[in-house]
Amino acid sequence: MDILIVGCGWVGTHIATVLVGAGHRVWATCTSVEKAQRLGAIGLTATVADFDREGEHPRLGREVFDVAIISVPITRKDGVDIVHRRFAGLVDFLDQLSFNQSFFFGSVGIYPKVSATITETTFSDADLEPKLLLGETALRAAYPNLNVLRLGGLFGFERVMAKYFVGKVCEIGYQTANFVHVVDIQGIIAAMIAAGSQGKTYNVVCPEHPLKKEVIAASAAKYGHGLPTAFSEADQTAKVVSPERLIADLDYTFEYRSPLKF
Known part of the structure; x- marks a missing residue:
């Protein structure tokens, strides 16, 4: 297959590495020459593209793809005007291309904190x-046939939760975890490609939701990191994002059912 990854960051790079290893041809956009060179070294055809800038967007040397995976982030610091401009530029870029199936990485942060x-x-x-x-x-x-994947907190490999809280007071320890391992993101996309999924919206999170303090303790023990100095009990929001729709539709079995196993 010919696959395009737009905004090839950490998740996209893992997915691309698996795809290239399986013999697929992968194109990608990223935001720096240095990143394009790193992606080229693992077998991608990479192009620098900044959708926040107005003007003509780069050409990829190919216009027809089997699959497009769109991973263009929206951060807390972005104003609405920036998001408007970024996604207008992204649509302008995509309009020069065609693809049979498409995916967009959203976030479970779209839901209220309840x-x-x-x-x-x-x-x-x-x-x-x-x-x-x-x-x-x-x-x-x-x-209209875009598949939207609302991703939980992203972990796996070098991304270990405990290392971000060593020696600090953890303010979120008593919240429930809505996390996902990058291996399962890749697995779910593979399952959706095989199923020919179109126009779906799925929550992509582990089925199990321990407290974040439990995840920190488990990853500290597994990878040899120190613990926080304390866990604040001020925020005990029990927000549980359910992945049951994708499990039922795809008959998908998570490789990492719980972030305690990351």
């Missing part, structure tokens, strides 16, 4: 985080 079990249909659009919703709707308007 103590509840949350499915893809729990909230109306009015209750969702506006900037994250803007990204999804801008792409869905242009590509």
